[in-house]
Amino acid sequence: MSGKHVVVLGAGFAGLHAVRVLSREPGVQVTLVDRNNYHLFQPLLYQVATAGLEAPQIAFPVRAFLRKHKNARFLLGTAEGVDPKARVLWVEGRPVPYDYLIVGTGTRTNDFGLPGVARYGYGLKDLDDAMKIRDRILSACEEAVRTSDPERRKALLTFVVVGGGPTGVELAGALGEVRRHVIARDYPDLDLSEIRVILIENSTRLLDAFAPSSAQYAQRFLEKLGVELRFGERVTEVTPDAVRLQSGSTIPSFTVVWSAGVTGQALPGLPITRGNRVATTPELYVPEHPSVYVAGDMNFLEHKDGRPHPQVAPTAMQQGALAAQNILRELRGQEKQVFRYKDKGSMATLGRSHAIAEIGHLKMRGFPAWGAWLAVHLYYLIGFRNRMMVLSNWAYSYFTYDFAVRIMHNRHSFPVLNEPAQEPVKS
Amino acid sequence: MSGKHVVVLGAGFAGLHAVRVLSREPGVQVTLVDRNNYHLFQPLLYQVATAGLEAPQIAFPVRAFLRKHKNARFLLGTAEGVDPKARVLWVEGRPVPYDYLIVGTGTRTNDFGLPGVARYGYGLKDLDDAMKIRDRILSACEEAVRTSDPERRKALLTFVVVGGGPTGVELAGALGEVRRHVIARDYPDLDLSEIRVILIENSTRLLDAFAPSSAQYAQRFLEKLGVELRFGERVTEVTPDAVRLQSGSTIPSFTVVWSAGVTGQALPGLPITRGNRVATTPELYVPEHPSVYVAGDMNFLEHKDGRPHPQVAPTAMQQGALAAQNILRELRGQEKQVFRYKDKGSMATLGRSHAIAEIGHLKMRGFPAWGAWLAVHLYYLIGFRNRMMVLSNWAYSYFTYDFAVRIMHNRHSFPVLNEPAQEPVKS
Incomplete structure (x- = not known):
């Protein structure tokens, strides 16, 4: 399996757990791509918003994580799309060729199109x-x-x-x-x-x-x-x-x-289903593109009663690890395993x-x-x-009883009450 | 002295030490004005710049500081100027009348007018x-x-x-x-x-x-x-x-x-001297305006050989405290004291x-x-x-041997080497 290149898109729970598994095979080359240089521990975001924690305390530099994973490199950048036939991920105008791709891009806020x-x-x-x-x-x-x-x-x-x-x-x-x-x-x-x-x-x-x-x-x-x-x-x-x-x-x-609500951060080039998520086989790859795996919040794999797995951290960790394991199994000529969700509770x-x-x-x-x-x-x-x-x-x-991080980095101004919103001046 | 209003401009070392002294006289009302909602410990800024410390760790919320100083209020805002005759400080378009004003606005970077x-x-x-x-x-x-x-x-x-x-x-x-x-x-x-x-x-x-x-x-x-x-x-x-x-x-x-290099953050309405600083009497008030005191980096008081005191934290703390003491002394009918710099070393x-x-x-x-x-x-x-x-x-x-705060909040882009700088598009 020497020289095979696995690209992991997203340094969230799914991506990091995939990298951990892949690092057990030094012959595989791994590239982790993220638009930020850190892994974000989203479950504590609300404490940053309410001045309980400082932002860097729930962020871990990707490169610090990768220090012990010698077969992995980091590429900072925003992925623009994937060409699954050519096996190329596009990151800010550059092609990143891959043998296998694990997509763990997570979700973003869903405004349901409501005005304002x-x-x-x-x-x-x-x-x-x-x-x-x-x-x-x-x-x-x-x-x-x-x-x-x-x-x-x-x-x-x-x-x-x-x-x-x-x-x-x-x-x-x-x-x-x-x-x-x-x-x-x-x-x-x-x-x-x-x-x-x-x-x-x-x-x-x-x-x-x-x-x-x-x-x-x-x-x-x-x-x-x-x-x-x-x-x-x-x-x-x-x-x-x-x-x-x-x-x-x-x-x-x-x-x-x-x-x-949230909606998937779809990657152009992949088929999407409900919630902007990607349907996969129970082995977590995209049926049309067996070299592309999807793990975490983006994965839409039916769980029970036709509903997908919950979009929580344990799902992402388990799916990220299994996607990586299945890639290694395929490289070794072993049979892939299907995803079995271990419910860690809520x-x-x-x-x-x-x-x-x-x-x-x-x-x-x-x-x-x-x-x-x-x-x-x-x-x-x-x-x-x-x-x-x-x-x-x-x-x-x-x-x-204190929330100590009451530091205002950028002061906001507020409109006068009941005034119509200002439209941008047209030139 | 009941009801006298002392306005302290700047929540740096000078301002906070002034507030500490003034809070010993509950009859005096104090308003602390700063454009930030925190006191910044500037001596450790370089460690934030080099990922050794997190930004909020060297910033202390002004309101947390004022909790124990019951006669002091905080006003967030940028001071635009002072009218020493009318005894009014202007903060973002509003007049803040004072009986005494202590100016501790510090310095900003001095580019000496060099291009770029x-x-x-x-x-x-x-x-x-x-x-x-x-x-x-x-x-x-x-x-x-x-x-x-x-x-x-x-x-x-x-x-x-x-x-x-x-x-x-x-x-x-x-x-x-x-x-x-x-x-x-x-x-x-x-x-x-x-x-x-x-x-x-x-x-x-x-x-x-x-x-x-x-x-x-x-x-x-x-x-x-x-x-x-x-x-x-x-x-x-x-x-x-x-x-x-x-x-x-x-x-x-x-x-x-x-x-x-640095230069004083001059406050329009006050006379300035070398380095955009304000010359004061040894009692730290402005000769033309005895109700206005200047403390810290902004103060230009000759020390020895015609040179002013060094622009360091101990000077600011000592001057802030003395300015406040001299105001209290005047209110009590006591004689003001002259500033004697206690050199804390470097x-x-x-x-x-x-x-x-x-x-x-x-x-x-x-x-x-x-x-x-x-x-x-x-x-x-x-x-x-x-x-x-x-x-x-x-x-x-x-x-x-780690500098752990390697979290990039905003990614910078870099121009192509040796290309002329782009001028803003003219409409």
Whole structure:
């Protein structure tokens, strides 16, 4: 198998686990391609957005990871498409020929085409998103101190999260704690009752991947924390200063975080199916192109009841590893294996000492679930230094009730309330 | 003195030390104004630029600082000028009336009007500067791996520091270590001999604030580390892909850090003198406007031989505190005191286990000086959390030879070598 070249696109969970497996065969050459020079630990992004962690603490340099994988190289760049017949991946205008390709490009925020979401809403999928949300919240609080207009102040201090899945719940919980423990202490001039965190969910419950009892526990915790929950509400538009709902009501707000859905980051040249994902065989390759594997959030392989596997980190890790194993098996003339999902359970943190976790039939909540959540997230975080830094930050926050990273890199300005959005000047 | 309003402009060392003194008098109202929401510990900026520290670790939120100073408020904004007769400071179009004003706006990079420095060079005065340099270095290394043009690769891998003062020396030392310990391990495809760190100084020695023996020690250390020192060279121009020197030679480079000088951040409305600084009485107020005090780098008070006090942190702390004390003394009807500079000595770190320090007649170098440097910088860093985080990072780097924060937030692109710079398209 000497000289075979495997290109791994995406340094997420799927890509890194694929590289780990491939590095066991020194004869195989591996090129890892990513548009960022780091692996991002997405499950903790919401803590960067809420000033609990520093951005580099959940990012691990790809080249540091590759130091111990001697048969792998890194290529920084954005993939533009693939020519599966010619076996060439195109990266920023250059051809990267491959024998096998593993695609693990993950997902991006899905605005469902709703007006204003992409322009005025904030996604939470990468470091830039998280740092923008942090800057936005800090800028809004500062502006609220300065304004003399009470309506404007209320809109500045209303933080809306759309989507009651794990990301929305974790973010809303963290914002609820920032409101109570940070803004209240940092801004003695602001009235705590004017600071609102609103979570909008169009179904009748939170966290539909969890059992109803876990979801109810989460709901009660968030309500006690002061988070306003709005069920059965559908967003129809985000404007520069408000969220409009299907029920007809409008919530004035300058900060709307959109965590209501994701869609695959399709790679031109590959056939796509529902959710912009790619259907594969149970061995994880694309039926039409057996040298192309798809792993992680992008993979649409039916799991049960016609539904694909959940778009979570364990799926990506398991699929990335299996895709690599199947490539090595083919090179050795062995039979490929089909993907069998090992359900590692689901967990979501709600706030200090509170989380929910479901592992098989075991349901945990409160402090034990929170402890399990901490342990699992530290375990999967890559790099000794990042673990040490994140643990230090968590310990600090736990004992001080502080979210310390309240550093505004770029100050946001806010439009005057109820003014029409400015159109770009035409020349 | 109840109800007197003291406005402190700038949350640097001078401003924070002024606020600390003023908070002893609860009857005085204090407003601290800064364009950032954090106090920046500038002495460690070069470590952010070289991926040793994370940006928020050397920044402390102003509002966290003010939590224990109950008579002080914070106003985020850029000061545009002062009307000393009306006793009004203008901040982003709003008047902020004061009874006393303490100006501690510090300095910014001075390009001496040399062509290209502001446009193509990189200053190192704020967090944004430091993060840009980090992004630039990482982007240049990635681009060097991709390019097939050897001349372009050399220019990408040539990092030039202009100015042999403490900032230039500390940055060049850190870059020398990044070259040897990080780039060499992260980029096995690059040839270490092609990666160059060049320090340009127009005098005949480094660190003119230090004794010649200390400067020679620094010079030997940098040379052993592989930093190229060019003495007696004056930069005449920075272009998109090179530095031009008065001697006629040109160094192809895409990354030129300018640490050759600073100039005061003048506040319109105040009289300025040499270096854009403000001359004050020995009591630190402006002779024409006794209610306006100037402290720190901006203050031009003759020290000895007609030279002002050095623009270092201890001067700023001492002047900030004295300005506040003199205001309180005036309010109490006491006599003001004149500024007496307590020389805390000078220190500069060169690299792992190597620094120089001069305290009075005591000259230290090597490991003892390095230990003293660490202790002093940790001591003056504000906030328990930042100290803990910085110390953890230093310990990690010390034991692993690693500079871990190699996270590229914004990728830079580089022009084609020897092409004329593109002018903006005229409409």
